[in-house]
Amino acid sequence: MLRxxxxxxxxxxxxxxxxxxxxxxxxxxxxxxxxxxxVLPKPEFWRLKRAQVPERHIGQLSGLHDDQARRFAQLRRDxxxxxxxxxxxxxxxxxxxxxxxxxxxxxxxxxxxxxxxxTLDLVLEQQQLDRFFPRDRRYCLADDHVKDQDVVEKPRxxxxxxxxxxxxxxSWMIGDTEADIAAARSQAIPVVxxxxxxRNRERLLTYGPDAIVDNLPQAIATILQQxxxxxxxx
Numbered sequence: 001m002l003r004x005x006x007x008x009x010x011x012x013x014x015x016x017x018x019x020x021x022x023x024x025x026x027x028x029x030x031x032x033x034x035x036x037x038x039v040l041p042k043p044e045f046w047r048l049k050r051a052q053v054p055e056r057h058i059g060q061l062s063g064l065h066d067d068q069a070r071r072f073a074q075l076r077r078d079x080x081x082x083x084x085x086x087x088x089x090x091x092x093x094x095x096x097x098x099x100x101x102x103x104x105x106x107x108x109x110x111x112x113x114x115x116x117x118x119t120l121d122l123v124l125e126q127q128q129l130d131r132f133f134p135r136d137r138r139y140c141l142a143d144d145h146v147k148d149q150d151v152v153e154k155p156r157x158x159x160x161x162x163x164x165x166x167x168x169x170x171s172w173m174i175g176d177t178e179a180d181i182a183a184a185r186s187q188a189i190p191v192v193x194x195x196x197x198x199r200n201r202e203r204l205l206t207y208g209p210d211a212i213v214d215n216l217p218q219a220i221a222t223i224l225q226q227x228x229x230x231x232x233x234x
Contacts (some may be wrong), residue, residue: 001106001169002105002108002168002171002172003107003168004102004108004220005110005112005161005174006109006111006112006173006175007111007113007175007176007177007180007205008112008115008123008196009113009115009175009176009197009200009218010175010176010194010196011095011156011174011175011176011194011196011197011215011216012091012092012095012099012129013090013091013123014090014092014196015088015089015197015198017090018080018085018086018088019046019080019198020042020045020046021085022079022080022085023045023076024039025079026057026072026075027039027059027064030059030064030069030075031064031070032068033115036063037061037062038065040058040062046093047057050199050203051203052199052203054073054074055073055077056072076193081116081164086122086123089123091127091129092215094232095216095217096218097201097217099132103131103202104225108137108165109115109132109137110137111124111138112132112140112154112158112161112173112180113139113140113212114138114140114141114153114154117138117141117142118143120140123174123212124138139157139158141153141164142197143211150178151179152183153156153179154182154183155187158173158189159187159205163205168233171187171189172190172223173189173190173191174191174192174194174223175192175194176195176197176199177194178199181193181204181209182207186225191210192209192210192211192212192213193212193222194212194213194214194215194219195212195214196216
């Protein structure tokens with residue numbers, strides 16, 4: 001049996017348009033009424049996000065002064081996960097076929113995300129992804145949870161998963177951030193990082209995943225090369 005833990009945003013969902021829409025909204029809210037600002041093109045904005053450029057600096061690059069940039073950064077944190085912007089998310093190309101491949105092989109699929117339960121369940125149902133992740137294979141934040149840093153929260157979720165799930169001889173993690181890598185390392189699980197999410201190659205290299213690939217299908221191919229995989233998996 002092979003168990004694969006996967007993050008949701010990055011490996012499966014493309015969140016770049018949501019983040020860009022929130023960026024534009026927060027920029028408009030933080031500027032003065034007649035103040036000219038520069039709305040960064042989406043490719044440039046996303047390049048900065050993937051390089052972990054601080055929110056305040058992105059605001060300053062867009063023409064905000066220091067106080068405005070601080071407000072911009074706080075407003076973005078308060079807004080980016082709100083329900084009204086979630087419809088901008090899209091399933092990444094190839095993700096569904098990759099999950100279907102794993103399901104056909106009998107792989108135990110577990111989603112592990114910093115989304116809250118309500119929004120995770122909602123999107124899984126809307127995108128017809130719930131067929132891949134039964135409720136006992138969903139690890140996320142409770143709706144009323146007071147959130148800590150992702151690099152703290154994700155290892156906690158992984159520890160809970162390891163405590164509650166039945167033993168499995170082979171486990172791997174797929175993610176797109178340092179939190180995913182930290183979660184995997186906390187339980188001595190190998191991890192493949194994907195470039196389809198919110199970190200670029202340079203940033204991911206500093207966190208030391210076992211491999212870096214472009215997307216979920218490539219991550220799965222990498223894992224299947226490392227694990228004995230008779231069909232179906234046993």
